[in-house]
Amino acid sequence: MDTSRSYLEPSSFSKKMAAAIIIVYAVITLIPISWMVMTSFKNVDSAISYPPEVLFEPSLEGYVNLFTNRSRQSQEYLDSLPPPKNWYEELVRSREMVITGPSKFLGRYSNSMIIGFGSTFASVFLGALAAYAFSRFRVPLKDDLLFFILSTRMFPPIAVAVPIFIMYRKLGLGDTHLGMIILYTVVNLSLAVWLLKGFMDEIPKEYEEAAMIDGYSRLQAFFKVVLPQAMTGIAATAIFCMIFSWNEYAFAVLLTQFNAQTAPPFIPTIIGEGGLDWPAIGAGTTLFLLPVMIFTIILRKHLLRGITFGAVRK
């Protein structure tokens, strides 16, 4: 049988060619991301030098600028100040500026965290319940309901943003964490239900039936038998929901301003505050993208399923 495989298996030369092309593509596609990370470690001058500097002296100016607000001062004023207390104050002084306080970045970043975790928890919890019911019970109009749930994902966010804006204004949910958590929960529900239904379909019914024969109620069987079995699927779904909430921009920019603003609408404004402060933008971008990249690597086995709402499995 081995001989019949040999001519199906690509030749070692064609494998090497394929690998070479793929490696070149991977390198090119990663350049923009690496460039942003590199820029975050440049100082302001080296970020705007031409030709672009590949080798540069690393600096934390971008990160300092990201986390602080500064104001420009005259040399006489700077000389009159007591000597800088720490390295970042020294760095800022060398640019003829003083630190006036912390920037809003940390607050925006933690808003992203709160809203992301809150909505992820809610949509995975509600999604798991609905997915289980769709997977196990004879629900009237099941296919229509499932399609309805999926179709809510097709709405352009801007199309429903005005009514939601008005509704939230009436309910006092505008620019609040709770309002954004509810909104992202709803947007993620379609994904959560569809993905989790796929994962639950794969758990044999016999497990919970055996538990029920042993005296568990349906609810107990669900929480004590099915949920632990579905843990991998639940974790993968949760990461997908988290990434969506983390990355979402349209609703965030339209419905939040001060209190509940997340990082995506905030990061572009960094540049306005500091002129051409590319290292600070780079620093904000790097800190913002890092968690997603780590999650992507954790998720790699389930990626396909997640991006197609469970339509394509491996």
Added chain:
Amino acid sequence: MSVKKKFKGLSDKAVGWLFIGPTVLLLLAINIYPLVYAIKMSFTNFYANKIGREPQFVGLKNYIKVLNKEAIWEKMQVTASFMFWTLLLQAIIGLGLALLLNRKFKGNELLTTLIVLPMMLSPAVVGVFWTYLYNPQVGLFNYVVNFFYDLGSFDMIGSSTLAPWAIVIVDTWMWTPFTMLICLAGLRSVPNYLYEAAEVDRASKWQQFIYITLPSVLPFLLLALLFRGIENFKMFDMVVELTSGGPGSATELASINLKREAFEKWKTGYSSAFAVILFVTIFGFGNVYVKVMNKIKER
């Protein structure tokens, strides 16, 4: 019915409603209600920033206005050409990469993960950092282009002929992995015996590609393009941060225009009518597409 009597606790029917209820209610409240509200507003001359002024029913006036406005058709054209080029490039490059990755060389899985990274990033943040790469004075993109082919100074975002390509390039960079992953799943689903039989029949590699590989991948590719088509029809975040629809309105996609009408000019009635039209378009096209896709699958 006799089954449920055997077990204690709530009946399956009750558990079913308890489990599905909250999801359906939430979707009705935060998705369907706003949509119905938008449809209702589309028949009025409502301005969301003028509180207290009673909106009046104006019938189909808003719809007629939208459809007769030449600028709207320009936005639709911008959207259509953005969709055409991004989908075309992503189909070709994505399928090509999938064919290469399917040769199962060493390090295959690691490379796939690395290639996939861009599509997981926040589109708005991607838009921001590409403005740096496209910067006409210091941008890396401009430098690399000039390194290979001396174009002199050019501005991808500031020029109305180049800006549409600027957004196509970024979208393709970001989303080609999407079609790639799905095509790869398609390629791996082809049973080996088909190729074995073809070898026995002395079919050439090219014939095998045309008659076995391509038809098997096609449904997967079409599915990927459906997802991308819907997403790019709604495209907002990346383009807003990259070009904000400019210069002029060279990259003003339908949803960017919608945002301007709804949240800058506050023409709520008019913009709702536009939103409904967009929504019907996407649903209509989506349905026709799925029908065609299923026909191809059946063959």
